Amino acid sequence: MLPEGTIAASEIWKRFKTDRSQGQIRDRIDRARSRVKGQGGGWRWALREVDVVAEPGDSIGLVGANGSGKSTLLKILTRVMYPTAGRVEVSGRVGALIEVKAGIHPELTGRENIFLYGSLLGLKRQDVITRFDDIVGFAELDQAIDRPLKFYSSGMAMRLGFGVAAFLNPDVLLVDEVLSVGDAVFQQRCLDRMRYVLSQGTTLIFVSHDLAAVEATCARGLWLHNGDVMGLGSVGDVLRSYRSSIEAGAEILPLASGPVRLASATATSADGGVVRSYEDLVVDLAVESDVTEKVRFYVGISEGTAAPILVVSRLIDLSDAHCRVQCTVEHLPLPRGRYSVWVAAFSLKDSDDDELMPWHPTCHFDAFGPDADPAPVAVVRPSPVQVRSRWDVVGAGSPADPNANGVPAGIEAGVEAGPLTAPT
Amino acid sequence: MDSTPAAGVLGGRQRPAEPRREIWFTRRIRPREALKELWAARELVHTIAERDLRARYKQAVLGLAWAVVTPFVLMVAFTLFFRPAAHVETNGVPYPLFAYLGLLPWTFFSTSVSKGGLSLTDNVALLNKIYCPREVFPLAALIVAGFDTVVSLIGLAVVFVATGFMPKATSVWVPLLLVVQLAFTAGVTLAVSSILVYVRDLKHALTILLQVGLFATPVAYGIDRISRSTRLLYSTLNPLAPVIEGYRRAVLYGKPPEWTMLLAGVGTSTVVLLGGYYLFKKLEAGIADVA
Numbered sequence: 001m002l003p004e005g006t007i008a009a010s011e012i013w014k015r016f017k018t019d020r021s022q023g024q025i026r027d028r029i030d031r032a033r034s035r036v037k038g039q040g041g042g043w044r045w046a047l048r049e050v051d052v053v054a055e056p057g058d059s060i061g062l063v064g065a066n067g068s069g070k071s072t073l074l075k076i077l078t079r080v081m082y083p084t085a086g087r088v089e090v091s092g093r094v095g096a097l098i099e100v101k102a103g104i105h106p107e108l109t110g111r112e113n114i115f116l117y118g119s120l121l122g123l124k125r126q127d128v129i130t131r132f133d134d135i136v137g138f139a140e141l142d143q144a145i146d147r148p149l150k151f152y153s154s155g156m157a158m159r160l161g162f163g164v165a166a167f168l169n170p171d172v173l174l175v176d177e178v179l180s181v182g183d184a185v186f187q188q189r190c191l192d193r194m195r196y197v198l199s200q201g202t203t204l205i206f207v208s209h210d211l212a213a214v215e216a217t218c219a220r221g222l223w224l225h226n227g228d229v230m231g232l233g234s235v236g237d238v239l240r241s242y243r244s245s246i247e248a249g250a251e252i253l254p255l256a257s258g259p260v261r262l263a264s265a266t267a268t269s270a271d272g273g274v275v276r277s278y279e280d281l282v283v284d285l286a287v288e289s290d291v292t293e294k295v296r297f298y299v300g301i302s303e304g305t306a307a308p309i310l311v312v313s314r315l316i317d318l319s320d321a322h323c324r325v326q327c328t329v330e331h332l333p334l335p336r337g338r339y340s341v342w343v344a345a346f347s348l349k350d351s352d353d354d355e356l357m358p359w360h361p362t363c364h365f366d367a368f369g370p371d372a373d374p375a376p377v378a379v380v381r382p383s384p385v386q387v388r389s390r391w392d393v394v395g396a397g398s399p400a401d402p403n404a405n406g407v408p409a410g411i412e413a414g415v416e417a418g419p420l421t422a423p424t
Numbered sequence: 425m426d427s428t429p430a431a432g433v434l435g436g437r438q439r440p441a442e443p444r445r446e447i448w449f450t451r452r453i454r455p456r457e458a459l460k461e462l463w464a465a466r467e468l469v470h471t472i473a474e475r476d477l478r479a480r481y482k483q484a485v486l487g488l489a490w491a492v493v494t495p496f497v498l499m500v501a502f503t504l505f506f507r508p509a510a511h512v513e514t515n516g517v518p519y520p521l522f523a524y525l526g527l528l529p530w531t532f533f534s535t536s537v538s539k540g541g542l543s544l545t546d547n548v549a550l551l552n553k554i555y556c557p558r559e560v561f562p563l564a565a566l567i568v569a570g571f572d573t574v575v576s577l578i579g580l581a582v583v584f585v586a587t588g589f590m591p592k593a594t595s596v597w598v599p600l601l602l603v604v605q606l607a608f609t610a611g612v613t614l615a616v617s618s619i620l621v622y623v624r625d626l627k628h629a630l631t632i633l634l635q636v637g638l639f640a641t642p643v644a645y646g647i648d649r650i651s652r653s654t655r656l657l658y659s660t661l662n663p664l665a666p667v668i669e670g671y672r673r674a675v676l677y678g679k680p681p682e683w684t685m686l687l688a689g690v691g692t693s694t695v696v697l698l699g700g701y702y703l704f705k706k707l708e709a710g711i712a713d714v715a
Contacts, residue, residue: 107479
């Protein structure tokens with residue numbers, strides 16, 4: 001018998017019928033007929049040869065594009081779904097938060113739902129009672145706990161669902177892309193709670209498109225693409241290769257249509273060489289325009305996602321059909337990594353089609369410089385920004401760290417003990 | 425545009441197109457482990473039954489009274505319309521009592537099959553989210569139907585008092601008949617619930633089949649309306665017939681059940697229960713794939 005909280009899944013394969021028309025009698029007849037004709041329904045592999053091994057206290061972040069098989073894998077780990085091939089062993093109670101519509105029964109009150117979920121997890125009534133107040137407090141439901149679930153907002157239902165899954169002491173906690181519903185404060189509390197149950201020896205599998213949250217929570221990463229394992233290892237390594245694949249996938253297309261187009265786009269240092277942290281970045285755009293008016297240009301920099309780390313913008317007079325727009329970002333505050341440059345142009349006229357050039361990625365650049373300083377555990381940093389910092393310590397018996405030449409300010413032992421003062 | 429990302433950490437190795445033969449999943453049914461798991465989930469069955477009862481009676485204004493009203497209205501309808509038309513002979517027993525006693529097991533059966541049959545499709549959201557032995561849902565429906573039946577016993581008591589008739593001492597046979605009734609009902613409910621997941625529109629057929637069943641079962645009439653030569657076949661095909669007939673003989677006529685017919689019913693019920701459970705366990709594996 002494996003210790004509780006162990007996941008041992010090896011060579012998991014799962015396939016679905018390509019034709020997933022619902023089970024009406026007519027569909028069955030159609031299917032049978034095409035089978036007789038020898039064109040049996042096709043299969044699509046949703047998972048191919050996936051291994052998941054975790055010991056109590058392990059945390060695995062599961063990333064991948066939509067349809068890559070993440071939710072299917074979670075369902076197989078909860079035993080809700082059977083794999084087509086392979087062995088799955090999960091020991092202990094599995095708490096799963098798989099769908100956002102977390103409520104179990106809309107007609108019942110929040111209170112009754114908590115007890116129902118408890119017995120679904122195999123808990124005794126008494127165990128649920130002892131944790132009841134924690135769940136209600138965490139979910140911030142107060143009076144609403146005695147209201148039927150159907151009157152809950154989606155945020156409330158999600159908070160209840162997370163509270164129940166995370167507080168009823170599961171041995172394995174599976175969380176599937178739910179935090180998107182909650183507000184920022186609640187998201188942080190969910191992440192804190194996940195860290196806490198991890199420290200209690202619960203095994204965590206966390207699925208999210210919020211890579212920063214995954215990085216802040218999980219020690220290991222698993223990257224699925226079309227059902228294949230593309231990466232498995234430390235969360236930093238896996239996310240790095242996942243991010244660069246997203247960037248490679250977001251192919252740079254000089255937009256050929258639209259009133260304002262780019263003939264070319266480059267991102268280099270001021271002298272046309274490699275981009276370095278804390279130095280100037282020059283985005284050079286060759287613009288072709290059908291309009292001759294003042295437009296608002298936007299240039300943004302992103303890392304792996306469409307949400308930019310920073311955006312700068314200027315009004316630019318496009319009086320010629322061809323012109324060159326150069327945007328210089330001074331003292332680039334980014335750590336080492338691969339980034340995308342996004343560009344858009346909007347008309348100043350107040351009309352429906354004010355979008356002259358949509359927000360789209362135009363080119364990549366690699367920045368050379370220090371790695372980002374680590375954030376405290378469980379603190380989510382949506383996108384890495386690295387600025388130069390000066391730390392002076394007074395009265396701690398150690399000399400002040402001048403930290404002048406672009407070396408990242410590591411928090412050294414002994415230094416953090418002293419009070420921080422404003423840089424002189 | 426090729427959307428395949430660059431080779432990942434594991435990239436480079438060629439994956440086979442299909443899993444190796446020896447690791448393919450096969451549905452193995454281990455009755456002993458399945459029953460052990462079901463026993464461990466008994467509290468869950470109870471909770472789900474309680475949930476269904478609460479959810480149901482929270483909405484309905486008349487609440488619990490519905491459990492009595494349904495068979496009562498049917499009894500009145502049978503007494504007013506069916507009996508005069510079909511000239512049912514009850515050999516000295518008040519017809520309302522005769523009909524109500526037949527309606528109790530029938531209502532239990534039809535409620536179990538219609539509610540329990542839909543129990544998996546109704547709980548799809550739950551089935552997709554959390555693992556538990558799936559038979560808890562149809563079994564909980566059986567408990568809810570049983571609860572209704574117990575409540576409707578109040579109606580039976582009322583009819584007894586109103587007609588001034590007393591149950592006979594042979595009523596001791598009732599528990600035995602109850603076991604046969606439960607086995608048959610559970611088997612049909614399990615089978616129907618698992619099939620309905622795969623063929624959704626069968627639920628429309630279910631309504632009609634249950635209506636036909638009401639008249640194909642001696643609920644409003646006695647088994648003596650069936651010719652003596654076909655009675656054994658009838659009892660084999662419809663185990664509810666000897667069960668209902670047995671209830672009437674034991675409670676109203678002071679006679680033990682007719683053993684040959686009952687034995688035929690026992691045989692069918694056993695086959696239906698085992699077959700229904702086997703089918704359920706077989707189909708259970710794919711529920712999340714189609715739901």
